[in-house]
Amino acid sequence: VSELVVAANRGPSTLVKQEETGAVVGVPGGGGLAPSLAAAIGQGETEAVWIAAAMNDLEREVAKSGVVAGGQEHLKLRFVDVAEGTYRAAYDTVANATLWFCFHGMFDAARRPLLDRRWREAWEAFRVYNAVFAEAIAEDASEAATVVVNDYHLPLVGRLLSDRRPDLATVHFTHTPFPTVTELAMLPRDVRRELVEGLSSFGATGFHTRRWEERFRAAAVANDVAADGLRTFAAPLGADERRLSEVVASKECEARLNELDELVGDRKLIVRSDRMELSKNVIRGFLALDELLEQRPKLRGGVCMVARSYPSRESLPEYLAYRSEVEHLAAVLNERWSARCGGRPPIVLAVDDNFAATVAAFRRYDVLLVNPIRDGMNLVAKEGPTVNERDGVLVVSEEAGAFEELGEACLGVQPFDVSDTAAALARALEMPEAERRRRSQVLRERSVAQPPSRWFAAVMAEARPNGAR
Amino acid sequence: VSELVVAANRGPSTLVKQEETGAVVGVPGGGGLAPSLAAAIGQGETEAVWIAAAMNDLEREVAKSGVVAGGQEHLKLRFVDVAEGTYRAAYDTVANATLWFCFHGMFDAARRPLLDRRWREAWEAFRVYNAVFAEAIAEDASEAATVVVNDYHLPLVGRLLSDRRPDLATVHFTHTPFPTVTELAMLPRDVRRELVEGLSSFGATGFHTRRWEERFRAAAVANDVAADGLRTFAAPLGADERRLSEVVASKECEARLNELDELVGDRKLIVRSDRMELSKNVIRGFLALDELLEQRPKLRGGVCMVARSYPSRESLPEYLAYRSEVEHLAAVLNERWSARCGGRPPIVLAVDDNFAATVAAFRRYDVLLVNPIRDGMNLVAKEGPTVNERDGVLVVSEEAGAFEELGEACLGVQPFDVSDTAAALARALEMPEAERRRRSQVLRERSVAQPPSRWFAAVMAEARPNGAR
Numbered sequence: 001v002s003e004l005v006v007a008a009n010r011g012p013s014t015l016v017k018q019e020e021t022g023a024v025v026g027v028p029g030g031g032g033l034a035p036s037l038a039a040a041i042g043q044g045e046t047e048a049v050w051i052a053a054a055m056n057d058l059e060r061e062v063a064k065s066g067v068v069a070g071g072q073e074h075l076k077l078r079f080v081d082v083a084e085g086t087y088r089a090a091y092d093t094v095a096n097a098t099l100w101f102c103f104h105g106m107f108d109a110a111r112r113p114l115l116d117r118r119w120r121e122a123w124e125a126f127r128v129y130n131a132v133f134a135e136a137i138a139e140d141a142s143e144a145a146t147v148v149v150n151d152y153h154l155p156l157v158g159r160l161l162s163d164r165r166p167d168l169a170t171v172h173f174t175h176t177p178f179p180t181v182t183e184l185a186m187l188p189r190d191v192r193r194e195l196v197e198g199l200s201s202f203g204a205t206g207f208h209t210r211r212w213e214e215r216f217r218a219a220a221v222a223n224d225v226a227a228d229g230l231r232t233f234a235a236p237l238g239a240d241e242r243r244l245s246e247v248v249a250s251k252e253c254e255a256r257l258n259e260l261d262e263l264v265g266d267r268k269l270i271v272r273s274d275r276m277e278l279s280k281n282v283i284r285g286f287l288a289l290d291e292l293l294e295q296r297p298k299l300r301g302g303v304c305m306v307a308r309s310y311p312s313r314e315s316l317p318e319y320l321a322y323r324s325e326v327e328h329l330a331a332v333l334n335e336r337w338s339a340r341c342g343g344r345p346p347i348v349l350a351v352d353d354n355f356a357a358t359v360a361a362f363r364r365y366d367v368l369l370v371n372p373i374r375d376g377m378n379l380v381a382k383e384g385p386t387v388n389e390r391d392g393v394l395v396v397s398e399e400a401g402a403f404e405e406l407g408e409a410c411l412g413v414q415p416f417d418v419s420d421t422a423a424a425l426a427r428a429l430e431m432p433e434a435e436r437r438r439r440s441q442v443l444r445e446r447s448v449a450q451p452p453s454r455w456f457a458a459v460m461a462e463a464r465p466n467g468a469r
Numbered sequence: 470v471s472e473l474v475v476a477a478n479r480g481p482s483t484l485v486k487q488e489e490t491g492a493v494v495g496v497p498g499g500g501g502l503a504p505s506l507a508a509a510i511g512q513g514e515t516e517a518v519w520i521a522a523a524m525n526d527l528e529r530e531v532a533k534s535g536v537v538a539g540g541q542e543h544l545k546l547r548f549v550d551v552a553e554g555t556y557r558a559a560y561d562t563v564a565n566a567t568l569w570f571c572f573h574g575m576f577d578a579a580r581r582p583l584l585d586r587r588w589r590e591a592w593e594a595f596r597v598y599n600a601v602f603a604e605a606i607a608e609d610a611s612e613a614a615t616v617v618v619n620d621y622h623l624p625l626v627g628r629l630l631s632d633r634r635p636d637l638a639t640v641h642f643t644h645t646p647f648p649t650v651t652e653l654a655m656l657p658r659d660v661r662r663e664l665v666e667g668l669s670s671f672g673a674t675g676f677h678t679r680r681w682e683e684r685f686r687a688a689a690v691a692n693d694v695a696a697d698g699l700r701t702f703a704a705p706l707g708a709d710e711r712r713l714s715e716v717v718a719s720k721e722c723e724a725r726l727n728e729l730d731e732l733v734g735d736r737k738l739i740v741r742s743d744r745m746e747l748s749k750n751v752i753r754g755f756l757a758l759d760e761l762l763e764q765r766p767k768l769r770g771g772v773c774m775v776a777r778s779y780p781s782r783e784s785l786p787e788y789l790a791y792r793s794e795v796e797h798l799a800a801v802l803n804e805r806w807s808a809r810c811g812g813r814p815p816i817v818l819a820v821d822d823n824f825a826a827t828v829a830a831f832r833r834y835d836v837l838l839v840n841p842i843r844d845g846m847n848l849v850a851k852e853g854p855t856v857n858e859r860d861g862v863l864v865v866s867e868e869a870g871a872f873e874e875l876g877e878a879c880l881g882v883q884p885f886d887v888s889d890t891a892a893a894l895a896r897a898l899e900m901p902e903a904e905r906r907r908r909s910q911v912l913r914e915r916s917v918a919q920p921p922s923r924w925f926a927a928v929m930a931e932a933r934p935n936g937a938r
Contacts, residue, residue: 106579109573109576110747110748110752110842111752115883115886115888116760116887116888117764119887120888180649182574182649185883188883188888188889283580322579325580414584416656417584
């Protein structure tokens with residue numbers, strides 16, 4: 001049993017069996033919060049377990065035998081085995097195709113959500129998936145242990161745990177935005193109530209910013225979930241400077257930086273880095289470059305945009321369609337502009353998953369464009385300024401959580417407004433050196449203000465017995 | 470000059486030249502509010518003029534010569550001539566492809582709105598279009614005249630008039646919903662402010678229900694438009710019983726009713742009637758029938774859905790795409806079910822514009838399905854019960870303004886929830902006669918509570934000098 005239980009859909013690493021030795025080892029993922037978090041927890045003094053869904057056969061095998069070593073001294077891993085059909089329905093249909101779209105305000109409402117009988121079956125699967133996690137937590141947690149549950153995949157665990165283990169101190173943290181009352185009302189009446197009640201049944205419920213926290217409190221009121229005694233908080237996550245420094249110091253990153261230098265040449269460099277994701281607003285970002293080149297002939301041949309985009313959720317048709325639109329648009333714009341840009345295509349779209357190359361791009365940018373239509377926090381907006389070596393300018397969407405914190409040190413854009421985005425890029429490219437330096441110093445300070453270790457300690461400190469309400 | 474000026478994008482009738490006599494006559498449109506309103510105004514005692522945009526060459530010709538007779542004793546017509554390119558940009562790009570989608574919460578946010586340089590040019594055209602109307606109103610209105618401006622096409626007229634003619638008593642009425650603060654924030658900062666300020670510059674601003682009224686007041690606060698002294702009101706429009714009775718009494722309607730009787734035969738009849746419009750939610754309506762037939766084998770062959778859908782806004786690709794999806798889905802479902810429904814296709818989709826046939830369907834339905842994803846009022850939900858002859862049951866979306874008024878007399882549905890809609894249809898089809906009768910009596914009373922003439926009087930009474938604030 002463990003004194004600290006972390007639960008999330010994904011673990012901090014993927015288990016693989018080494019061909020030569022047959023040993024089972026964890027291979028950490030590239031970007032994201034999980035590796036930083038695992039390091040912070042593993043270096044703590046508490047015996048901790050991280051519970052995640054088994055994603056491959058090996059993990060399903062390990063799931064049967066209980067916890068395994070997590071590659072960190074005080075952190076073990078436990079995989080829960082959810083039947084494939086149940087997992088796909090819960091993860092694809094409910095979590096990603098419904099909740100993610102709802103929370104980011106991006107349903108194409110004339111067509112989605114489509115809440116029919118099949119969707120109801122998926123919702124039942126989502127309940128099972130949450131129950132399997134709750135069961136594993138209840139088994140692994142020592143008396144009065146602290147339980148930190150992550151994200152929109154596991155909102156129902158709070159209610160299930162408060163029935164079964166009222167001794168536990170629990171906290172839920174949502175890494176996405178939280179929707180408005182009107183957006184949430186696109187879900188069935190009973191479903192949205194169960195969701196809000198599930199979240200409010202944790203000892204505390206956290207978000208990256210006050211804005212999402214307030215929306216959650218409004219949702220509790222609108223859905224008749226008792227709001228008195230509701231414990232909510234905002235804890236903004238910062239960049240992990242230590243981990244980023246390690247990548248910066250690596251030969252791999254140096255090699256990628258040299259490649260990038262050669263590619264960019266004497267041009268100014270605009271960088272973006274996202275999952276290939278509808279909320280990230282890649283299309284309007286490219287169109288802003290198009291408008292910029294149209295409006296400012298002097299910039300033609302003098303600027304290039306490197307878009308690093310790693311494939312995401314390709315089991316959903318929405319993501320495949322979006323990827324093909326993004327790739328098509330990049331090709332169209334490069335055809336339109338290459339000849340007028342000295343034969344060099346102004347857009348370089350790299351669809352891959354290479355964290356060293358991403359960090360190299362962060363070091364090298366003159367302008368970093370982060371223009372999501374909505375984003376819980378957006379760590380890129382903090383990781384970039386943390387390692388950038390050119391006093392680069394940050395252009396960031398007013399709908400990203402990061403904007404609330406970075407404020408006047410960045411250039412804010414209305415993400416649906418391509419012209420506004422183009423104008424901000426122009427201003428960023430033309431910004432005097434002194435102003436850039438002043439801004440980038442502020443950005444760096446604010447970006448690392450609450451690194452993952454400190455953020456996690458803040459979240460843990462909010463945990464309370466579920467029975468306390 | 471006139472003591473009463475009504476302004477709207479469309480007039481109550483379309484001008485055509487009779488081939489034989491060469492006389493210019495107004496041909497009234499089929500459904501909608503305008504004909505009822507023109508009758509109410511024309512029979513009043515005030516000299517009135519209705520100002521609308523010229524839609525054809527004849528109207529553009531007439532536009533030059535000032536007002537023309539409107540076919541009603543005290544109502545004249547005036548057409549304003551807006552250049553074709555300006556009109557298309559203002560009407561298609563801004564009013565219909567942007568404001569309509571924003572107000573109904575149905576942007577596919579990853580892709581629309583796309584607020585680029587071309588959109589900005591369209592916004593300039595929208596300003597010109599509003600200014601042309603304001604100019605015509607200022608010219609035609611007598612000292613201290615009353616001005617009633619209709620709908621989301623003309624929000625900027627208030628500000629323009631309050632500068633030029635502070636003597637006028639003005640009122641604006643929005644027939645659509647009003648968006649939430651978050652939805653409105655998808656428009657550029659300056660644009661949404663100009664919009665809200667324009668509306669609040671009228672002497673009063675009205676909506677069909679309190680819900681939209683309250684959203685408008687919230688928008689004023691959120692966009693720093695002074696809310697003190699802001700005059701707003703809700704005036705729900707009812708069905709025009711007199712005009713409907715005329716249609717019911719017509720031979721044309723009788724003939725359509727006989728055709729319908731033959732088509733339906735011994736089956737129960739579910740009717741829907743909408744413009745071919747994304748907000749009307751035709752797709753989920755068909756899918757609800759699909760789920761109903763799937764879940765209740767006994768209903769197969771015993772029920773049919775007649776969907777009357779008149780073509781709308783076919784100059785926008787969104788509408789053409791939606792129409793083809795609707796037609797395709799109807800064909801797919803008919804293929805799926807016909808053989809199991811005694812060879813009779815369960816869906817009859819009639820894409821045309823025939824008001825007599827629509828009224829015939831209203832008379833004949835057992836169940837009327839009105840399931841928009843959002844709707845300012847939805848008159849179908851009131852016109853149906855007004856003329857229905859079978860104590861038919863009304864199933865209506867909770868997001869339609871009409872739901873607020875008709876309340877427990879109808880069956881409410883969450884419009885995104887296909888299963889909920891299917892269950893409501895089942896309940897409606899199985900409802901005991903006594904309950905149907907009781908409900909339909911209440912529905913009829915409430916539907917005609919505020920006919921167009923009384924509604925218009927209520928709106929006019931709210932008009933105040935713009936300078937009053």
